[in-house]
Amino acid sequence: MSQDIVCDCGHKNPEGTILCEACGKPLKDDETKPILNMRYEGSARRSQTYKKTPIDKIWNFFSSVKVGITLIILVLIAVAIGTIFPQDVYIPANADPETFYKDQYGILGEWYKALGFDHLYNSWWFVILLGLLGLSIIVASIDRFVPLHRALKNQKVTRHDRFMKKQRLFGVTLSNSPEKQLEMAAKALKEKRYRVKEEDGNLFAEKGRFSRWGPYVNHIGLIIVLIGGMLRFFPGMYTNEVLWLHEGETASVPGTHDQYYLTNHQFIFQTYDPDDKKYKEALKDAGGAIAKNYQSNVTLYKAEGHPILGEEPKLKKVKNAGVRVNHPLKFDHYQLFQSDYRLGELYKMNFKLIDKRNNQPHGEISVNLFNPKRLYHLGKGFRIKLLDYFPDFYFNKKGEPASKSDNPNNPAFIFKMYSPDHPKGETNFIAIKKNLEPLGKNDYKMVLSGLKTRNVSGFVVKRDFTIWIVFAGAIIFLIGVAQGMYWNHRRIWLKRKGDDIWMSALTNKNWYGLKKDLHYLTGESGLSEPVDRLEEKIYRQERGMKA
Template identity: 25%
Template sequence: MRPLQRLAGWISDLRLAIGLLLLIAIASGIGTAIPQKEEEAFYHHLYDPNPWLGVLQGEGVLRLQLDHVYSSSWFLGLLAWLGLSLILCSWRRQWPALQASLRWIDYRTPRQLSKLSVAETLVTDQPGAGLERLEAELRGGGWQIRRQDDRLAARRGVLGRVGPLLVHAGMVVLMVGAAWGALGGQRLERFLAPGRELELLDSRGRTQVTLALDDFRIQRDPAGRPEQFSSSLRLIPPPAEAQEDPRAAAPASTAAAISVNHPLRYRGMTLYQADWSLATISLQLGRSPVLELPLQSFPQLGDQIWGLVLPTRPDGSDPVLLSLTSEQGPVQVFGPDGVALAQLVPGGAAQEVKGLPIRVASVLPASGILLKRDPGVPLVYSGFAIALAGGALSLVATRQLWAIADARAGQLHVGGLCNRNLTAFAGELPALLQGLESAPVEATRA
C-alpha cells in the first residue's frame, strides 16, 4: 500500500504538474510553428532542403509525429498524465481541505485561541454582553454563526474553498474535450468552383448537407495582391422527406457567406475561407466553340502558378504551355523551349500562336473551403468556464473566527484564521473589538 501512496504523492506533486504544463505549452508552440495534417510529401518538400530549426528534416518531423502534434500519442499522453495529476491532487488535498472547512471546530478554552494566527483579548465587565454584540456584528456582516452558551464559532467565504476544486475540474474537462476533438474530429479542405456542389457525408455514408457555391470574389490591392476572399454559399439539407415521399417538396436551402477570419458554424461544423485557386480556363481555338478546360498548379514554376499544356495540331503535337497567376491574367504562352510566344488577356482579342488563333474568354477561380468538425468544442468551452469560475472563487478569502467569554476573568477572547490576506484580517480584528468596547450594551440588547 505504501508504494502506491508514494506513487500517488509523486503524481499529484505540484512541481510535476507545473513541469507537465510547461511541456504541453512547448508542444503547443511546436504545433503552431509546424503546419499540421498535411500530406507526407509536403513535409519532405518543406524541410528536406531546409531542416526545421536546422535539425529535423521531413522524415524526422513525421517520425516524431510533429505533423499532427495535438493528436499524437505523446501529446495525448501528456494530457492524460496532467489530468491524472490534477485528479489525485484534488482527491488528496483539495477535497480534504474543503471537508475540513465545512466542519465546525469547537474551541473551548482561551489557551486554544491563543495559538491561532490572529488572537486578541478584550477586558470587559460584561464578557457575555460583548459576546452578544460580537454575534450581532458578525451576523450583520454575513458571517455564519454557531453559538454556544459562552462561546461562538463563525465563518465566512467558505465558497472560496470550492475554487481550487473547480479549477482542477475545469482543466480536466478542457483536456478531455481537447483529446476528444483531436481523436474524433474531422478536417476536410476542398476547392469548389462557382456553380459546383459538394456533398458532405456522415460516417454511415448518408448526406449531411450539400454545399453549393454561388459566387466567389477576390479583393485585390492596387498592386494586384489578394487582400480578402469571400464565398457566397447555399447550404442544402439532406432530402430526407423526398426519399420517403417522392411528391414532397425539395428542402429549403440556407444562404450564407464566409470570408477570411469570418467562418460559418452550421450543425456542429465550422466552414472557413482558407484559400483560393484557379479552376478552369475558357478558350476558343480558331472557330471552335468555347472550351472550358481544367487548370492545374505548377509548383515547380513558382508559388501560385496555374496552367495547362495545349496542343496546337489536330494530332496532338507541337504543344504550348499556358500559364497565369490570377483570374485577371494575363495568360502567358510558352513554347517547348521556354520562349514566350504570346500574352493573352481574358476577354480580349484572339492571338495567333503557331498558326492557331487562341482567345481566352474567361478564367474561373475556385474557393478553398476548410471544413472542421470538433465534437470536443463544447467540453473545451465548458472547461474554460468552469476553470474561470473556480479562479474567481479562489480569490474569495475563507475566514474563521472563534470567541470565548470568560466571566470569571472579565475577558472576551477572540481568535481567527484566514487563508488569504492574513495581514488585513489581523488589522480588522482589533478594530472589531474596539467597536464592541465602545458600543452601549442596552442598544445591542434592544
C-alpha cells in the same frame, strides 16, 4: 491498521493529522514557529496515512503537489520548445517534413524532429504527459478535498489555547463586561454577514467557506477540458474536411456522407481602396493592397433520400449564403468556413481558325478545359476536331507529349482543322507559346484568341461535438477560479478566559480585508484590535528589537 489520534477534546482524528479537526490543538507541531501553518486546516492527506499496495504507491506519488507542479512545468517547457521552430502543419506545403527541419535549422532542427517536437501535440510522450497531469489533478484533488471537507465540517466553536495564540492575528482584551462585549461583537459580525456560532460563551464567526471549494471545482473543469480533448479522437466526434470548389460547380460537402451539396456561384476578393482617406498612409506603407473581404456566394442543398455513392441525387435547396471569414455557414451541427482561395484559374480557352495565306478568320471555338468536346462546328464547311488534349503538358521520356496531372496548369491541344480546301484535315499542335505543325506545312492555323478564368474557393468543413464539452469544462473552470479567487474564507474566534477575551482571526487570503472587518468589529464592541504578528515581526526586526 491505521491509528486514530484522540485529542484532549475527545475528537478522534485520522492518522497524520497535524491540527485537531475539532479544537485545533496542534498535534504535531513545530514549537519554534510562532505562527501555525493553516494549509488544508492541518488535516491528514489521505495518502500519507498508509503505503501498502502498488496502487497506493502510485496514488501517493500523484497525490503530491510537487509532482503536479513538476508536470505543469514539464508541459510548459515542452510547448515552449514546440514554438521555437514551426509545427509540421505550418511548414510550407511543398516542403518535405523529413528534410525540412534539417535543411532549414541544421542540427537543432534535426533533433527537434527526432524528438517529435515537429508534431508535438500528437506525439505519444506529450499525450502521456497530459494524461499524467490529468491523473495528478484527479488524485491530488480527491486526496485533499475529502479531509479538508471533514475538517471544516467538524470545526468546534471553542478552540485550543495554543491554536488561538499561534494565529497570525491574535489579541487579548481585558474586559469589564465580557458578556456584553461578546454580545456586541456577535451583532457586529452578523452585520458583516458572518455566520456566528456560540458555545459556552465563546464565539466562532465564519464567512465565505464555499470559496475553499473553488480549487476542486476548477480542477473538475480542467478534467472535462482534457476529456473533451481526448474525445476528439473518438470516431464521429470530430470532422475536419477541406473542399475546393470552382465557381459554378456543385459538389457534395465532404464529411456529410453525401447528405449536403454546395454550389459555389462566385468568389469575391475585395481590397481596401488605396485612396481611402482614413487608411491612405497605412496602405502606402504596406506597399500593396490590404484585403478587405474574402467571400464565397454559395447555395447549400440537401440530398433527398439516401442516394447511393456516385448517384446523382435529387437536391433540395436549403439556403443561399455569403460565406465570409468570421462568418461561417452553419447547418446541422456543421460549420462551413471560407478558408482559402485561388484567383483566376484557367477555365476556357478560345481559338480562332485562321487562313494563314490571307489572315482571314473562319470562326472561333471555346474549349472547356475541364470538359472539352470532340467536335466543334464552325459552319461553311469548317470544323475542328480535338484529337488530343494535355491539361498539364510536358514531353515524357519517350519525347511524346503527355500530361502530368488533370489540372489545366499548362494546357496543350492537338487539333485537326477541316476546311473546304482541306477535307482530310490539317494537324496543329498548340501549347502555351507554342504552335507546331507536326505533319508538315499547313494552310490554316489555330490562334489563341481569348481566355476565361474562374476563381476557386477553399472551404473547411467542421463538425466538432467536443467543442461543447471543452466549452463546458472551461466555464466550470472559470466558475471554480472565480469562486476560489474572488471570495475569501474568513474566520474569527473569540474565547473567554475569565475576564479576558482572546481573539484570533484567519483568512486564506486578503488579510487586509479581514483587518477591515476586525476594525469594524473592535470599533463596535470595544474589544482591542488583534496584532498582525507577521508585520510586527518585521517591524521589530527592522528596529533591532526582539521579535
